[in-house]
Amino acid sequence: MNSFTYTQADAVDTAVDERASDLTAKFIAGGTNLIDLMKENVERPTRLIDITRLPMATISETLEGGLRLGALVTNADTAYDERIIQRYPLLSQTILAGASPQLRNMATDGGNLMQRTRCYYFYDLATPCNKREPGSGCSALNGFNRIHAILGTRTQGSDGQLAEPNCIATHPSDMCVALAALEAVVRVTGKNGERSIPFAEFHKLPGDTPHIDNTLESDEIITAIDLPAKGFPDNFMYLKLRDRASYAFALVSVAAALELENGNITDARIALGGVAHKPWRKPEAEALLVGKPATKENFQAAAEALLAGAQGYGHNTFKIELAKRAIVRALGQAAKLEPTA
Known part of the structure; x- marks a missing residue:
C-alpha cells in the first residue's frame, strides 16, 4: 500500500473543496471496498478524506411521501429500519442478502453505490485491464469469465457494427439492484452546487470509457438517496x-x-x-x-x-x-x- 495523507472533513463544503484541490484524493467512510483496492494497489490515493463526521447519517421523510437515506447511514441500519421494512421491504431483503453482518455494519449507503465493478483481472495488476489502464485490453474476454457480464458490454460503431467489448466486469452490489427497481434518486453536491441523478443514469455501461463507473463529477460527493413514495410493499x-x-x-x-x-x-x-x-x-x-x-x-x-x-x-x-x-x-x-x- 502506498503512503497517503489523512484528513477529516467537518462539513460537506469542506469535503468538496478538499477533493477539488486534489483529484487523486478519495472520500472514505466505511472503507469496505476502498481499503481492499488500496491493499492490492489498484487504487493509489494520495490523500484520504474522512467524511464520517458529516451530517448525513439519518433516514428522514420527504415531502413527496418517500424516504431520504443519508449517504452515511449504514447498510445494517437501513435494512433494519422499521420504515424500510414496512414500506420498502424489497430494499431490506436485498441488503440482507449481501456481504456479511460485519460488513453491513460498516458499509454506508453512499459507499455501496461507489463500489468498483467485480472482475478477477481488475484486481490483478499483472494482467491487462481496460478499467485500470484504458487501451491495455480486457483479459476477461478470453480468460476465466464465469462471473462476468452478458448484457450491455458491446457498443455500436460508426459503421453500424457491434464493437468488441472493452470490459465485461459486473457491478457487485445487491442494494443497487433494489434501488434500480424502486427508481431511487441520488442526491449529490459539488463545486457547482447540488443536483439529483435518477438511479438509472448514475452507473455507466463500459462503452469506450470502462474506467469510469458512474456519472459523478470529479469533485462531487453523494449526500443522500431518495426513495419514491411507491415501495411495492405487498x-x-x-x-x-x-x-x-x-x-x-x-x-x-x-x-x-x-x-x-x-x-x-x-x-x-x-x-x-x-x-x-x-x-x-x-x-x-x-x-x-x-x-x-x-x-x-x-x-x-x-x-x-x-x-x-x-x-x-x-x-x-x-x-x-x-x-x-x-x-x-x-x-x-x-x-x-x-x-x-
Missing part, C-alpha cells in the same frame, strides 16, 4: 443465485416488484444484478406485463425480452438461461404463485 422478491449461501457475489440476481389488482398486473419492475456493468433494467420488457394476468407464460415473455441481446463469453454463457429462469421464478414468488423458501 408483492416483491429478491432472488440471488450464487455459489454459496452467504458472503458471495451474485451470479444472477433479480429484484422483482409488482402491483396487482384482481390477478392482473398494473405495474411491474424487474432489475437484474450480476449480469452487467450496472444494475440492468429494460422498461419495455416490464411494459409487456402491464395489463396482463400474473402467469408463468407472461413472466417468460418478459424474461425473454429482458435478456434480448445477451451474449456469453464462454464460461459465463450459462448465465443467459439462468437469468431467464430466475426472472420467472422471482416474478412468480412476488406474485405469490409459488413459495419463497
Whole structure:
C-alpha cells in the first residue's frame, strides 16, 4: 500500500473543496471496498478524506411521501429500519442478502453505490485491464469469465457494427439492484452546487470509457438517496443465485416488484444484478406485463425480452438461461404463485 495523507472533513463544503484541490484524493467512510483496492494497489490515493463526521447519517421523510437515506447511514441500519421494512421491504431483503453482518455494519449507503465493478483481472495488476489502464485490453474476454457480464458490454460503431467489448466486469452490489427497481434518486453536491441523478443514469455501461463507473463529477460527493413514495410493499422478491449461501457475489440476481389488482398486473419492475456493468433494467420488457394476468407464460415473455441481446463469453454463457429462469421464478414468488423458501 502506498503512503497517503489523512484528513477529516467537518462539513460537506469542506469535503468538496478538499477533493477539488486534489483529484487523486478519495472520500472514505466505511472503507469496505476502498481499503481492499488500496491493499492490492489498484487504487493509489494520495490523500484520504474522512467524511464520517458529516451530517448525513439519518433516514428522514420527504415531502413527496418517500424516504431520504443519508449517504452515511449504514447498510445494517437501513435494512433494519422499521420504515424500510414496512414500506420498502424489497430494499431490506436485498441488503440482507449481501456481504456479511460485519460488513453491513460498516458499509454506508453512499459507499455501496461507489463500489468498483467485480472482475478477477481488475484486481490483478499483472494482467491487462481496460478499467485500470484504458487501451491495455480486457483479459476477461478470453480468460476465466464465469462471473462476468452478458448484457450491455458491446457498443455500436460508426459503421453500424457491434464493437468488441472493452470490459465485461459486473457491478457487485445487491442494494443497487433494489434501488434500480424502486427508481431511487441520488442526491449529490459539488463545486457547482447540488443536483439529483435518477438511479438509472448514475452507473455507466463500459462503452469506450470502462474506467469510469458512474456519472459523478470529479469533485462531487453523494449526500443522500431518495426513495419514491411507491415501495411495492405487498408483492416483491429478491432472488440471488450464487455459489454459496452467504458472503458471495451474485451470479444472477433479480429484484422483482409488482402491483396487482384482481390477478392482473398494473405495474411491474424487474432489475437484474450480476449480469452487467450496472444494475440492468429494460422498461419495455416490464411494459409487456402491464395489463396482463400474473402467469408463468407472461413472466417468460418478459424474461425473454429482458435478456434480448445477451451474449456469453464462454464460461459465463450459462448465465443467459439462468437469468431467464430466475426472472420467472422471482416474478412468480412476488406474485405469490409459488413459495419463497
